[in-house]
Amino acid sequence: MTSTFDTRDQTDAPRRIDGLRAEALMDEDLAAIDEDRGHHYDGDQYDRSERAALRRVAGLSTELEDVTEVEYRQLRLERVVLVGVWTDGTLEEAENSMAELAALAETAGSEVLEGVIQRRDKPDAATYIGSGKAKELRDIVASTGADTVVCDGELTPGQLIHLEDVVKVKVVDRTALILDIFAQHAKSREGKAQVSLAQMQYMLPRLRGWGQSLSRQMGGGGSGSSGGGMATRGPGETKIETDRRRIREKMAKLRREIADMKKGRDTKRQERKRHQVPSVAIAGYTNAGKSSLLNRLTGAGVLVENALFATLDPTVRRAQTPSGRVYTLADTVGFVRHLPHHLVEAFRSTMEEVADADLILHVVDGSHPEPETQLAAVREVIVSVDAQNVPEIVVINKADAAEPHVLQRLLRREPHAIVVSARTGAGMDELLQLIDDELPRPAVEVRALVPYTQGALVSRVHAEGELLSAEHNGEGTLLHAKVPAELAAELEYFAVALQG
Numbered sequence: 119m120t121s122t123f124d125t126r127d128q129t130d131a132p133r134r135i136d137g138l139r140a141e142a143l144m145d146e147d148l149a150a151i152d153e154d155r156g157h158h159y160d161g162d163q164y165d166r167s168e169r170a171a172l173r174r175v176a177g178l179s180t181e182l183e184d185v186t187e188v189e190y191r192q193l194r195l196e197r198v199v200l201v202g203v204w205t206d207g208t209l210e211e212a213e214n215s216m217a218e219l220a221a222l223a224e225t226a227g228s229e230v231l232e233g234v235i236q237r238r239d240k241p242d243a244a245t246y247i248g249s250g251k252a253k254e255l256r257d258i259v260a261s262t263g264a265d266t267v268v269c270d271g272e273l274t275p276g277q278l279i280h281l282e283d284v285v286k287v288k289v290v291d292r293t294a295l296i297l298d299i300f301a302q303h304a305k306s307r308e309g310k311a312q313v314s315l316a317q318m319q320y321m322l323p324r325l326r327g328w329g330q331s332l333s334r335q336m337g338g339g340g341s342g343s344s345g346g347g348m349a350t351r352g353p354g355e356t357k358i359e360t361d362r363r364r365i366r367e368k369m370a371k372l373r374r375e376i377a378d379m380k381k382g383r384d385t386k387r388q389e390r391k392r393h394q395v396p397s398v399a400i401a402g403y404t405n406a407g408k409s410s411l412l413n414r415l416t417g418a419g420v421l422v423e424n425a426l427f428a429t430l431d432p433t434v435r436r437a438q439t440p441s442g443r444v445y446t447l448a449d450t451v452g453f454v455r456h457l458p459h460h461l462v463e464a465f466r467s468t469m470e471e472v473a474d475a476d477l478i479l480h481v482v483d484g485s486h487p488e489p490e491t492q493l494a495a496v497r498e499v500i501v502s503v504d505a506q507n508v509p510e511i512v513v514i515n516k517a518d519a520a521e522p523h524v525l526q527r528l529l530r531r532e533p534h535a536i537v538v539s540a541r542t543g544a545g546m547d548e549l550l551q552l553i554d555d556e557l558p559r560p561a562v563e564v565r566a567l568v569p570y571t572q573g574a575l576v577s578r579v580h581a582e583g584e585l586l587s588a589e590h591n592g593e594g595t596l597l598h599a600k601v602p603a604e605l606a607a608e609l610e611y612f613a614v615a616l617q618g
Contacts, residue, residue, distance in 0.1 A: 198223050198290075199259055200233035202270035203241045214487050218455070219270045219292065221405075226299050231262040245284060246277045252284040259285050268295055272458065275324045293320060293458040300461065308379045315372040316460040318365050325358050395582065396445040396557045398437075399472040399508075401500065402481030403492035404452030407515040409433075410540035411481055412449045415550070434471070439554035440547075444581045448475065455495045462502055473505040477556050481513045482528070484520035484537065489528060509556055511536065513549065518542050560584055560599075562606035566613050569594040575612075578605055 200219050204212035212235050220230045234255065242248040246269055247255065259267060266288045267281070273291040282289040297317050304310045400408045416435040433449040448471040462469075472478060480496060482489050493512070500506055512535035514520070514528050525537055536552055538545030560583045568575050576595055579585060583601035590596075594612075601609065
């Protein structure tokens with residue numbers, strides 16, 4: 119359930135003067151009592167109540183219908199209320215954004231109780247939604263029994279503190295929520311290190327002393343004055359500084375560990391480059407079906423789950439084109455709108471699989487309400503890792519669940535696109551052929567008579583080059599192929615004249 123309220127036409131003065139009446143407008147019970155008594159508000163108040171009316175979005179609440187599971191779920195799940203600020207675009211776009219936030223909250227293991235959207239020109243500098251609406255949010259939290267508020271944006275440390283002080287429960291922003299999901303899903307040592315680094319970068323400016331405890335802990339001043347200043351810094355502030363220093367030390371250690379692990383992956387990548395094995399990176403929005411596509415193309419058996427960020431650790435698998443050329447397919451972490459910059463930085467070494475690829479398969483969910491928004495969000499990250507010059511094929515996935523007019527719209531918008539369904543296998547043969555056509559081809563044409571004792575060279579021609587013909591005679595295998603320059607140099611000793 120999502121409610122929308124607009125405060126742009128309201129000033130602080132009438133809110134202070136008549137705060138109790140404004141709160142009553144949001145209370146359905148009081149409104150019903152007043153209606154029964156025949157009391158009607160004047161036009162200005164009616165307009166405000168219209169703006170404050172709830173707008174419900176079907177399917178946003180994740181309360182369980184099966185009561186047998188409720189007790190178990192409540193032991194381990196947080197109960198959350200979502201809040202977003204709608205600054206531009208249409209109401210549908212704002213509600214889609216809230217639906218995505220609800221999916222993120224579910225993935226993190228929470229139960230979504232309600233969602234509220236506020237119409238504003240820009241987020242409030244102090245409390246994100248304004249002091250009056252923060253109090254209304256506090257009432258919603260109390261009435262639903264929520265223990266956490268999740269905001270659809272990245273809050274400043276000040277906004278986080280002030281909103282938390284008003285609503286009296288934990289406040290989490292979109293960035294912290296995504297970081298939490300990544301922390302749950304990271305499996306490899308490198309993935310865990312990258313997530314920890316991103317969490318610490320986020321946490322560092324948000325350390326705080328709680329409530330009035332700092333003022334009570336201040337030591338006595340040497341000057342005898344009652345004011346603050348030298349010698350008044352008590353253990354509260356010292357504790358924060360100690361925490362900050364420890365976090366910085368841990369961050370430096372994690373950066374060193376990630377750099378060491380990067381060397382190992384770079385070595386493997388260089389080995390593939392040396393053997394001239396082309397690489398294809400699968401990139402796309404989270405839950406667009408990248409792992410399903412990898413499994414369909416290679417039979418890799420990678421975890422496929424209908425959840426956001428099910429894949430965090432990059433998976434590299436060997437595959438073959440219809441013509442027999444070997445290449446690698448890398449499944450990468452999913453992207454999302456407003457992906458926290460801490461994560462982009464921490465996962466930069468992993469995302470180099472995209473930047474160093476010969477071809478990007480950009481997977482988009484054709485059944486999503488806003489596939490164009492997903493395409494734009496992913497391309498932002500591709501640019502941030504300097505991969506914008508890598509050739510790209512847009513793979514419109516989930517064709518079996520998509521509306522035909524949406525597929526046609528995407529095909530008109532993206533000239534280098536193909537429609538597939540990783541679930542049913544539709545379009546896979548065409549995609550494989552397209553990959554074969556797009557991958558870089560070996561540059562040097564050779565004709566060589568390779569003795570049977572040099573079978574390894576023949577195998578390399580099959581793996582690294584493009585075999586045009588092969589004949590077997592008494593002396594060996596007569597090969598006509600296009601191969602990389604390095605392999606051409608090794609075949610030079612067995613070369614025979616090319617025949618037109």
